[in-house]
Amino acid sequence: MSTPATASPPTDARAEEHEALRVWLRLLTCTNLVEAQLRTRLRTSFESTLPRFDLMAQLDRHPEGLKMSELSRLLMVTGGNVTGLTDKLAEEGLVERRDDPRDRRSFTVMLTPEGKRQFGAMAHEHEQWVVGLFAGLDHAEKRQMLKLLDRLKVHLSTISD
Amino acid sequence: MSTPATASPPTDARAEEHEALRVWLRLLTCTNLVEAQLRTRLRTSFESTLPRFDLMAQLDRHPEGLKMSELSRLLMVTGGNVTGLTDKLAEEGLVERRDDPRDRRSFTVMLTPEGKRQFGAMAHEHEQWVVGLFAGLDHAEKRQMLKLLDRLKVHLSTISD
DNA sequence: TCGAATTTATTCATGAGTAAAGTATTTTCA
DNA sequence: TGAAAATACTTTACTCATGAATAAATTCGA
Numbered sequence: 001m002s003t004p005a006t007a008s009p010p011t012d013a014r015a016e017e018h019e020a021l022r023v024w025l026r027l028l029t030c031t032n033l034v035e036a037q038l039r040t041r042l043r044t045s046f047e048s049t050l051p052r053f054d055l056m057a058q059l060d061r062h063p064e065g066l067k068m069s070e071l072s073r074l075l076m077v078t079g080g081n082v083t084g085l086t087d088k089l090a091e092e093g094l095v096e097r098r099d100d101p102r103d104r105r106s107f108t109v110m111l112t113p114e115g116k117r118q119f120g121a122m123a124h125e126h127e128q129w130v131v132g133l134f135a136g137l138d139h140a141e142k143r144q145m146l147k148l149l150d151r152l153k154v155h156l157s158t159i160s161d
Numbered sequence: 162m163s164t165p166a167t168a169s170p171p172t173d174a175r176a177e178e179h180e181a182l183r184v185w186l187r188l189l190t191c192t193n194l195v196e197a198q199l200r201t202r203l204r205t206s207f208e209s210t211l212p213r214f215d216l217m218a219q220l221d222r223h224p225e226g227l228k229m230s231e232l233s234r235l236l237m238v239t240g241g242n243v244t245g246l247t248d249k250l251a252e253e254g255l256v257e258r259r260d261d262p263r264d265r266r267s268f269t270v271m272l273t274p275e276g277k278r279q280f281g282a283m284a285h286e287h288e289q290w291v292v293g294l295f296a297g298l299d300h301a302e303k304r305q306m307l308k309l310l311d312r313l314k315v316h317l318s319t320i321s322d
Numbered sequence: 323t324c325g326a327a328t329t330t331a332t333t334c335a336t337g338a339g340t341a342a343a344g345t346a347t348t349t350t351c352a
Numbered sequence: 353t354g355a356a357a358a359t360a361c362t363t364t365a366c367t368c369a370t371g372a373a374t375a376a377a378t379t380c381g382a
Binding site: 210212241 | 337348
């Protein structure tokens with residue numbers, strides 16, 4: 001009610017704060033809803049999970065294979081995590097650890113033929129799911145959203161160092 | 162380059178798919194970056210975590226207390242998860258389980274005075290952090306983002322049932 | 323070339339999430 | 353009334369993530 005006598009901010013700082021918070025909560029809600037859908041569908045359709053899908057996606061994109069450290073960096077998760085995921089995928093015969101002749105500390109991980117086949121099927125479905133989940137936005141809106149998210153991402157990158 | 166001779170879709174379906182996927186990946190990246198920042202700051206500044214903060218935020222918003230099932234619904238996590246979080250917060254004297262005289266199966270969970278005090282301090286800082294993290298968008302852009310996310314959320318709700 | 327520092331991957335402890343099964347208490351209704 | 357269904361929460365077993373500690377191989381500098 002009482003406008004402070006101090007001249008400084010042109011906009012109501014409290015309202016601004018509230019707005020940032022509202023955007024953040026919506027962002028979080030939408031992400032969680034989409035993720036939940038993808039997780040559920042991946043599980044019911046393929047008996048798989050998002051982390052496994054993401055790991056296989058990276059291997060699919062790099063047919064020459066990747067080192068554990070590279071997977072860790074690309075997936076933005078810790079090495080221990082990659083070890084566990086890779087162990088299970090290897091048990092199931094979907095990926096393969098192949099010795100690196102140049103460096104006995106490391107090896108390259110790659111999809112097996114069966115892994116390739118299975119990932120191909122999942123990726124195709126996955127893309128259709130995402131299209132459906134974002135069908136609430138038309139072409140222009142998706143472009144707008146992309147632009148705004150890009151700006152946000154750039155700003156966030158300046159913060160994270 | 163080559164426009165298909167088929168008359169039907171006004172836009173290239175393959176490009177559309179790619180666009181939905183791009184929006185989704187940006188959305189995910191931004192959410193993860195913001196979450197990582199908030200997690201880190203909550204831990205270093207308050208020795209706490211996001212799930213704990215979220216649970217306490219719901220209790221702060223509902224001073225009359227909430228049932229476990231209500232917390233589960235509001236936080237969009239399973240009951241077992243809420244049990245674990247509540248157990249720890251109760252051990253630390255930040256929340257309290259109070260018997261419901263009307264239904265001995267359930268009880269209401271509420272913040273203790275110490276919990277209120279501690280949450281108040283965290284919430285204040287948290288809001289400043291969010292404002293800073295979203296400072297890459299100006300007022301109009303935040304409003305635009307909010308509008309787009311609302312549309313998306315509505316669409317997603319029709320899917321989840 | 324030897325030893326120190328770095329890199330690569332694994333293991334372990336911990337925290338947070340899920341699904342499914344279990345327990346206890348109410349509610350419903352034939 | 354009392355057996356079946358529904359509800360509220362916990363427990364258990366599992367997945368996935370982190371960070372710290374470890375082990376092994378490589379690299380680099382003196």
